Amino acid sequence: MLLEAQHLTKTFGEHVAVNAVDLQIEKGSFTALLGPNGAGKSTTMNMLIGLLQPTAGQVTYDHAPKLGVVFQGSVLDDILTVQENLQVRAGQYRHVPADRVTVLSQQLGLTTFMSQRYGTLSGGQRRRVDIARALINEPDILFLDEPTTGLDIQTRLAIWSLVQRLQREKKLTVILTTHYLDEADSADNVVVIDHGRVLARGTAAEIKNRYATDQLTLTSPDVAQLSAQVAQKPTRLTANQIVFSLPTMQTALDILTANRSLISNFEFRPGTMDDAFLALTGKEMR
Numbered sequence: 001m002l003l004e005a006q007h008l009t010k011t012f013g014e015h016v017a018v019n020a021v022d023l024q025i026e027k028g029s030f031t032a033l034l035g036p037n038g039a040g041k042s043t044t045m046n047m048l049i050g051l052l053q054p055t056a057g058q059v060t061y062d063h064a065p066k067l068g069v070v071f072q073g074s075v076l077d078d079i080l081t082v083q084e085n086l087q088v089r090a091g092q093y094r095h096v097p098a099d100r101v102t103v104l105s106q107q108l109g110l111t112t113f114m115s116q117r118y119g120t121l122s123g124g125q126r127r128r129v130d131i132a133r134a135l136i137n138e139p140d141i142l143f144l145d146e147p148t149t150g151l152d153i154q155t156r157l158a159i160w161s162l163v164q165r166l167q168r169e170k171k172l173t174v175i176l177t178t179h180y181l182d183e184a185d186s187a188d189n190v191v192v193i194d195h196g197r198v199l200a201r202g203t204a205a206e207i208k209n210r211y212a213t214d215q216l217t218l219t220s221p222d223v224a225q226l227s228a229q230v231a232q233k234p235t236r237l238t239a240n241q242i243v244f245s246l247p248t249m250q251t252a253l254d255i256l257t258a259n260r261s262l263i264s265n266f267e268f269r270p271g272t273m274d275d276a277f278l279a280l281t282g283k284e285m286r
């Protein structure tokens with residue numbers, strides 16, 4: 001295991017921000033810490049990178065890996081150009097190849113705005129440069145704290161696919177925080193956090209399987225008869241429709257097959273991360 005956290009806990013006065021969180025991060029994995037605002041994601045990340053001292057529990061790395069960190073707020077200089085910013089950062093490390101900034105700018109698609117001042121870039125361009133900055137020392141683990149918050153959907157997707165590509169091609173270990181449920185879908189390890197506690201962990205598919213129910217909506221000329229024939233209790237009933245929350249698609253198929261003559265139309269919707277989140281926390285994503 002590249003990184004392990006045991007019973008990681010942080011309190012601020014009376015407030016328990018992170019509450020006995022256990023984490024296991026394997027080399028080359030992509031972990032998303034998913035949770036709403038104030039869940040304790042940044043505090044957890046800050047303890048993992050050694051910026052915050054845990055109140056209890058511990059963080060163990062299996063060797064001394066190089067860390068790259070993309071913070072929520074940028075640490076770059078608005079007045080300097082992208083090129084200057086990255087060059088200054090590269091100069092702070094030993095053993096960085098002379099062409100590192102050029103190579104990174106090509107890999108991350110920065111070439112068209114390298115001579116532009118950082119302060120004049122769009123949100124998505126800034127994020128790319130922030131990521132380039134974090135990659136200068138060729139880290140073993142890249143931490144990103146909400147790298148896509150505030151970006152439009154296309155830019156979010158672009159940043160996300162960039163990070164995934166880096167993980168795959170460079171065998172980088174990636175740990176990021178997000179409050180976007182759809183983003184967690186593509187991580188191979190999702191840790192759902194709320195009120196400082198881990199509520200669920202696994203792949204997005206596992207979490208959805210375990211916590212999100214599928215939804216079957218049936219349209220029928222005789223709703224009363226249909227609901228009398230189906231063993232499952234409906235979650236919603238209208239004059240011509242019945243909605244069921246079902247544990248598996250097989251249950252939906254069984255209902256459809258057994259009651260064909262009473263069904264004029266149907267819609268099946270597999271459980272989403274939203275459904276899982278609602279089931280886990282009892283609330284919609286804040």
Ligand SMILES: Nc1ncnc2c1ncn2[C@@H]1O[C@H](COP(=O)(O)OP(=O)(O)OP(=O)(O)O)[C@@H](O)[C@H]1O
Binds near residue numbers: 035039041043
């Ligand atoms: N230095 C601090 N002093 C006091 N309380 C803090 C401090 N840092 C964080 N907290 C509190 O701890 C809780 C968790 O905060 P944290 O920033 O870790 O959440 P988060 O999940 O990263 O949220 P966001 O998505 O808004 O960044 C919040 O209630 C926050 O107010």
